[in-house]
């Protein structure tokens with residue numbers, strides 16, 4: 182028996198995580214109750230184990246209904262994206278910072294059926310590093326967020342570590358890189374996101390449709406498929422907590438690829454004729470934010486069992502598996 186809570190469950194990563202929890206359970210145990218919290222739900226869920234709670238995570242009553250005792254694990258994915266949080270400071274603060282603290286404080290009252298503190302996995306972000314990156318990023322690189330979104334996510338990491346120290350939960354924050362391949366249509370498409378090209382490359386070239394890429398071909402990004410990302414979230418919720426570092430925070434391992442390396446692999450997969458579909462119209466701001474990443478070394482995360490996709494072919498397979 183296991184009760185799992187997922188916030189932001191209607192999002193791109195949340196939907197994939199929910200599917201996996203229902204199919205495979207958590208840590209070898211079936212999930213018997215899955216409480217989902219999001220602003221709204223596209224449709225009622227067919228699985229009787231699912232409880233959908235529509236509304237804001239800023240609402241303590243709604244959070245209380247989601248975290249109804251006993252709780253084995255909470256995956257906290259609900260968030261206001263970087264651009265939107267930058268435009269609306271109060272909204273970003275309320276959701277990305279204060280609701281994270283509220284949720285952690287809620288867990289003081291909540292235990293597993295066996296009386297243990299629940300596991301808590303927090304989706305942090307590579308935006309904590311900011312734009313002034315050193316020639317190489319590693320696990321000792323000091324974060325220096327360039328956006329309020331990254332600052333609030335970094336504060337969330339500290340709150341997770343502090344809540345763990347206080348015994349409210351066994352927390353772990355994972356810094357997510359660019360997760361692909363978000364659908365190009367529908368509510369979940371993130372169409373307005375400046376990083377949308379990273380996902381659109383996969384879908385457009387598979388469908389034989391043109392794509393305009395707002396960075397140069399030699400622009401370098403950090404990539405992970407949604408499948409590998411979900412593997413890592415599940416691992417963080419089940420690994421022996423005694424093995425977690427004192428910061429309770431890890432950088433997810435990534436594949437570091439240029440856009441042209443990805444285009445080459447997609448053309449090898451779908452046909453050379455796809456190459457002519459890609460045009461480049463670099464935008465200096467987007468290039469700086471999403472395609473100027475130095476090498477990233479994550480031996481500590483890998484020793485814990487966190488993984489990137491391994492190779493570009495697997496990245497493509499897992500990014501587009503539906």
Ligand SMILES: NC(=O)c1ccc[n+]([C@@H]2O[C@H](COP(=O)([O-])OP(=O)(O)OC[C@H]3O[C@@H](n4cnc5c(N)ncnc54)[C@H](O)[C@@H]3O)[C@@H](O)[C@H]2O)c1
Pocket residue numbers: 188189190191192193194195218219220221236237238239257258259260261262276304305306307356357358359360361369
């Ligand atoms: N996808 C990526 O590339 C990426 C990269 C870095 C970090 N992350 C982080 O990972 C997490 C999941 O990412 P995603 O791509 O699935 O994001 P997403 O934007 O697709 O999903 C976020 C979900 O949170 C929900 N949400 C927003 N405000 C809410 C509120 N007030 N109450 C309840 N729910 C609310 C949204 O409705 C949405 O369904 C987020 O925390 C994000 O910051 C994602």
